[in-house]
Amino acid sequence: xxxxxxxxxxxxxxxxxxxxxxxxxxxxxxxxxxxxxxxxxxxxxxxxxxxxxxxxxxxxxxxxxxxxxxxxxxxxxxxxxxxxxxxxxxxxxxxxxxxxxxxxxxxxxxxxxxxxxxxxxxxxxxxxxxxxxxxxxxxxxxxxxxxxxxxxxxxxxxxxxxxxxxxxxxxxxxxxxxxxxxxxxxxxxxxxxxxxxxxxxxxxxxxxxxxxxxxxxxxxxxxxxxxxxxxxxxxxxxxxxxxxxxxxxxxxxxxxxxxxxxxxxxxxxxxxxxxxxxxx
Amino acid sequence: xxxxxxxxxxxxxxxxxxxxxxxxxxxxxxxxxxxxxxxxxxxxxxxxxxxxxxxxxxxxxxxxxxxxxxxxxxxxxxxxxxxxxxxxxxxxxxxxxxxxxxxxxxxxxxxxxxxxxxxxxxxxxxxxxxxxxxxxxxxxxxxxxxxxxxxxxxxxxxxxxxxxxxxxxxxxxxxxxxxxxxxxxxxxxxxxxxxxxxxxxxxxxxxxxxxxxxxxxxxxxxxxxxxxxxxxxxxxxxxxxxxxxxxxxxxxxxxxxxxxxxxxxxxxxxxxxxxxxxxxxxxxxxxxxxxxxxxxxxxxxxxxxxxxxxxxxxxxxxxxxxxxxxxxxxxxxxxxxxxxxxxxxxxxxxxxxxxxxxxxxxxxxxxxxxxxxxxxxxxxxxxxxxxxxxxxxxxxxxxxxxxxxxxxxxxxxxxxxxxxxxxxxxxxxxxxxxxxxxxxxx
Numbered sequence: 001x002x003x004x005x006x007x008x009x010x011x012x013x014x015x016x017x018x019x020x021x022x023x024x025x026x027x028x029x030x031x032x033x034x035x036x037x038x039x040x041x042x043x044x045x046x047x048x049x050x051x052x053x054x055x056x057x058x059x060x061x062x063x064x065x066x067x068x069x070x071x072x073x074x075x076x077x078x079x080x081x082x083x084x085x086x087x088x089x090x091x092x093x094x095x096x097x098x099x100x101x102x103x104x105x106x107x108x109x110x111x112x113x114x115x116x117x118x119x120x121x122x123x124x125x126x127x128x129x130x131x132x133x134x135x136x137x138x139x140x141x142x143x144x145x146x147x148x149x150x151x152x153x154x155x156x157x158x159x160x161x162x163x164x165x166x167x168x169x170x171x172x173x174x175x176x177x178x179x180x181x182x183x184x185x186x187x188x189x190x191x192x193x194x195x196x197x198x199x200x201x202x203x204x205x206x207x208x209x210x211x212x213x214x215x216x217x218x219x220x221x222x223x224x225x226x227x228x229x230x231x232x233x234x235x236x237x238x239x240x241x242x243x244x245x246x247x248x249x250x251x252x253x254x255x256x257x258x259x260x261x262x263x264x265x266x267x268x269x270x271x272x273x274x275x276x277x278x279x280x
Numbered sequence: 281x282x283x284x285x286x287x288x289x290x291x292x293x294x295x296x297x298x299x300x301x302x303x304x305x306x307x308x309x310x311x312x313x314x315x316x317x318x319x320x321x322x323x324x325x326x327x328x329x330x331x332x333x334x335x336x337x338x339x340x341x342x343x344x345x346x347x348x349x350x351x352x353x354x355x356x357x358x359x360x361x362x363x364x365x366x367x368x369x370x371x372x373x374x375x376x377x378x379x380x381x382x383x384x385x386x387x388x389x390x391x392x393x394x395x396x397x398x399x400x401x402x403x404x405x406x407x408x409x410x411x412x413x414x415x416x417x418x419x420x421x422x423x424x425x426x427x428x429x430x431x432x433x434x435x436x437x438x439x440x441x442x443x444x445x446x447x448x449x450x451x452x453x454x455x456x457x458x459x460x461x462x463x464x465x466x467x468x469x470x471x472x473x474x475x476x477x478x479x480x481x482x483x484x485x486x487x488x489x490x491x492x493x494x495x496x497x498x499x500x501x502x503x504x505x506x507x508x509x510x511x512x513x514x515x516x517x518x519x520x521x522x523x524x525x526x527x528x529x530x531x532x533x534x535x536x537x538x539x540x541x542x543x544x545x546x547x548x549x550x551x552x553x554x555x556x557x558x559x560x561x562x563x564x565x566x567x568x569x570x571x572x573x574x575x576x577x578x579x580x581x582x583x584x585x586x587x588x589x590x591x592x593x594x595x596x597x598x599x600x601x602x603x604x605x606x607x608x609x610x611x612x613x614x615x616x617x618x619x620x621x622x623x624x625x626x627x628x629x630x631x632x633x634x635x636x637x638x639x640x641x642x643x644x645x646x647x648x649x650x651x652x653x654x655x656x657x658x659x660x661x662x663x664x665x666x667x668x669x670x671x672x673x674x675x676x677x678x679x680x681x682x683x684x685x686x687x688x689x690x691x692x693x694x695x696x697x698x699x700x701x702x703x704x705x706x707x708x709x710x711x712x713x714x715x716x717x718x719x720x721x722x
Binding site: 029031106110112114115116128129134135218219220221222224235236239241242 | 367370371373374392393396398484485487540541542543544545546547550552555556561689690692693694696697700701704706707
């Protein structure tokens, strides 16, 4: 417990306190930070761009969850089957898991190139569009690329969970005449409840930290179309060297992250959770 | 250790609740993270030098050469990827680990170092080294100066931005010569459109290619003074008529279909814009000379077959700027940390003045197809392209440093975003100027 606590203090709590402190200073990273009161907070909280970034982040969270959860459950449950061909497919599905975000982003950037991308390669002019340069589509394209990257991970969670469901439940339901659909909705899905909570928590809180993939794909553009809060923080802190204002954004992110995590645990009854194996 | 069961439960629960938020906290960690690295040198006259991997092939042999003949004052060199370097040096330069020789791009970053007193004024040290300073092209030496004092000395090749053309594409459409004026370029745009090719390739997905159009147009329209006023933090300097007019000309060119379809998704970092011009899908490309080396990878015979044509950026009728002016990246520079001891400063100056821009330094650079920022290097260059560009540099009264490098980091970040909005038609020239005016003095 003690080493874990020490790590947690050193890498989570202390930097957080430092960031909170820095949010009340003006600091360019070169000279000593200068205390400037709540100036950064006022400027960030009165800037419509901060709210725009928050709104984009909110869209990323909600849409990511809506896209990734059903896909992951379906793939996870499918892969949990014992047939050999499923093992082969599983290996393919999980491929994105071993790729770095930057590599994925670079690959997709090339695939989505309007002149040399996948649309051009297969002569599908429908696909040859200004995907990443469009104010309307860019955000959704980014969300889909994120989904492509993370669905395998969540599928893996669901696969493991689905394999844990006792076979006796399915056998019993079969005797009662339940079909596959009925089994899925009445046995599999309820038994995956805890995993859904875990996966959703990771997905939603994780959505707050997507940065690398967006940075490589669009750099937050075109204009501000994909400048989500974590990216806004990076650009403010490391491109514009305004670490005071960036710290404000970092603290806002932490507050939102904590609030969501706490709300999720409350709502889902995560803290009262018991094993599904009991009584099976 | 024995903890009562009840308290252990609550404790466990608190930690469990916090765990999902660790990911978010990690962001804060990044903000507070400090750069490490050892700048320690073995002897008192020895020193550390930090540079980028991009220029390693030029710098490494010259330092090895120095170390061989100066065992008492060795230089320990380290190289980092460009973006890593930028992050690392920023945290290190004001720490005890600061390297003595600091690589930088001049302009806005150098100014922030000078303002914070982190680099030395080299003017007195270089006063009796005329043999060395006179070798360098004056307009390139200027980018290392702030308020007339030299804080940085060029160490890498020079890379202005030029207009590349696919001679084949132009000839097929009936265009024989490079456009000398903006109006000629606009006429060529219409001709090429009728011929069914994209007139100009632009890598808008990478953002930075946008600025080359802006910096050249403003220079042609209003001369170098416009940018000087902006850098001097004159209030509302971005509202200069030259800026507004240039922004309008850019939007008119976009509306006229001057750039390829979907230019905002085309990446210049992967040379997708260069590929359009080289493969004959576009006629023109405005790019830095660094793009030249990429041509061969796309089409090995392109240059050999005489398809490449290069010209300076066109003149603008009635503009105040000299059409011979060029813009781009004059060089990358060495500065000396103000934390350096007198002995280390002496070593650094001796190294720079004897081992940089000597014959072997020049020839290493020329061997890689690069152009040293040295006067009269023309005859030694190995390609027509390099020779032509070298002539442009020699003839240029002013070498404007790329605006993103010249501006302060804050203004530069905003500049990229505002250009993105301008090119996509999401903001007007007036809004562009207004938003940029807000960055003045920051």
